[in-house]
Amino acid sequence: MDTLSLPGNWYLFDYGMVISTAPLQEDWDALHRATGLDLRPPSSRYWAGREGFDAGVLSPEAYWSGVLGRPAAEGESARLESLDAAMWSHLNPVAVDVLQTLHGEGANLALLSNMPAGMSRRYEAAATWPGYFSRLFFSGRLGMVKPDPRIFKHVLADLGAAPANIVFIDDNAANIAAAGSLGFQTILHAEGTDLQRELLALRDDF
Known part of the structure; x- marks a missing residue:
């Protein structure tokens, strides 16, 4: 079976509307x-x-x-x-399946979310999905939000990675554009996005 990840890459996920679904x-x-x-x-x-x-x-x-x-x-x-x-706690099962696959492959996983500090701490204490990630970045704790370029530069410095070695997945086109302008690989996660196929395509193009 083909792997989704490339060694050395970081996979940087948004939370809302990617890992989670819209509120009911x-x-x-x-x-x-x-x-x-x-x-x-x-x-x-x-x-x-x-x-x-x-x-x-x-x-x-x-x-x-x-x-x-x-x-x-x-x-x-x-x-x-x-x-x-x-x-905002309802999880997208398709995205969670991809996370499980990437985690099982030993991929480098990080999260960058515009989220209030209190909410992020609730999820870290009680939710299962933070366990997939080795690094978690929350706007409410950093004092800046996407698409401010400073938040992406903070992530780059913290991960010690080149932008070309980070795949950023987000549902907001402005966030995708900001990350892309800094050299990140990007996937716009719209409704119906086949995330597994998108990741395979990026891997094959690398």
């Missing part, structure tokens, strides 16, 4: 019950402050107070944090 309607319903607000629309306050939350600029209390439009009550932001983590 029931997740948004639970958030609606907790806040009294429909937060699913792209115009909602859930999304408006998200970049600052992901970057660690906003504390959980500040972010959720902004979402609610009033100061969060004692314990309220912690409850909303728990619901938020649950929303």
Whole structure:
């Protein structure tokens, strides 16, 4: 059977919409019950402050107070944090299968995610998927978010790898463009992407 990985390469995965799927309607319903607000629309306050939350600029209390439009009550932001983590916890079985294959081949695996610090710590404590990775990079802990080139340069320095030896997999075209401009190999993970086939094609072209 053909291997997916090349020795010496790093495989750098995004989390949301790659390893995880989109939140379910029931997740948004639970958030609606907790806040009294429909937060699913792209115009909602859930999304408006998200970049600052992901970057660690906003504390959980500040972010959720902004979402609610009033100061969060004692314990309220912690409850909303728990619901938020649950929303994004549904795993993409196809991507997990690829991770298992790469891990079994001994590939170098790293993760780079725009994710609040609290959520990342919840997942590290309770989820299984962090165990596939030898390096984890979360925007909320680094104080910068994709597609800022600084976050990719931080990853390069930490891994000690040449950009051409990093395969970056992400669902956001702006993130892919930023990584590609620095010389990373890239795979845009859109709906229906056959990740195994894409990785085999990159391996064969190397």
